[in-house]
Amino acid sequence: MDLKETRELLEKIKNGNLTVDEGIKKLQDLPFKDLGYAKVDNHRELRVGYPEVIYCAGKTPEQVSGIVSFMLTKGCNILGTRATEEVFQAVRDVCPEAEYSREAKVITIKNKDMKTSDTYIAVVTAGTSDIPVAEEAAITAEIFGTKVERIYDVGVAGIHRLLDRLDVIREAKVIIVAAGMEGALASVVGGLVDKPVIGVPTSVGYGASFGGVSALLTMLNSCASGVSVVNIDNGFGAGYLASMINRL
Structure with missing residues (x-):
């Protein structure tokens, strides 16, 4: 949940369009999402300008695809480094648009344009x-x-x-x-x-x-x-x- 989503959520609660209990349920994922094997930092992009990056080495294909599945709900660009072909296949099962560089061993999913400069x-x-x-x-x-x-x-x-x-x-x-x-x-x-x-x-x-x-x-x-x-x-x-x- 980014800053814009947080403001919209608070506005809905204020205007009575969302109950307090519903708001609390949504706010549970505000700082991070606990997947059991990983805690995905939802505020990373808000704090430093870039979303969390997945270091794939040492993680199972299922763990990486699980992290990707959650991050897809946030609409951010996704980067996974040191990924094997097996990990990529697991990610592609949850996101067919995922791309893989075999040379760099990097998985990318582009959900939005993040152009920051003409330089x-x-x-x-x-x-x-x-x-x-x-x-x-x-x-x-x-x-x-x-x-x-x-x-x-x-x-x-x-x-x-x-x-x-x-x-x-x-x-x-x-x-x-x-x-x-x-x-x-x-x-x-x-x-x-x-x-x-x-x-x-x-x-x-x-x-x-x-x-x-x-x-x-x-x-x-x-x-x-x-x-x-x-x-x-x-x-x-x-x-x-x-x-x-x-x-x-």
């Missing part, structure tokens, strides 16, 4: 292997109303590829850089633009990359000002943050 964010990857994480970031931003420009496979091993798209990158309001191996691309981009750069270290790389720790440390130690860093493979976190910055 866009750029999602940049060092290599093709970083695209799954980048797509998680891009789809996250898009479901929350942000326009996204994708610029993939422009790593430092062939820096001319990056320079060829520098005009598009510089026009973005925020830039997300996903890179594995040594993670140098975030620093390079940070030194070429006057916009915030969000580094996403990925777990791509050979043994000494330590599952993304090498890229994480490189980005954390960046000498380029204006570079912030999210956790390893956290495309969702980067997309969410970029969308928030873009709507300011």
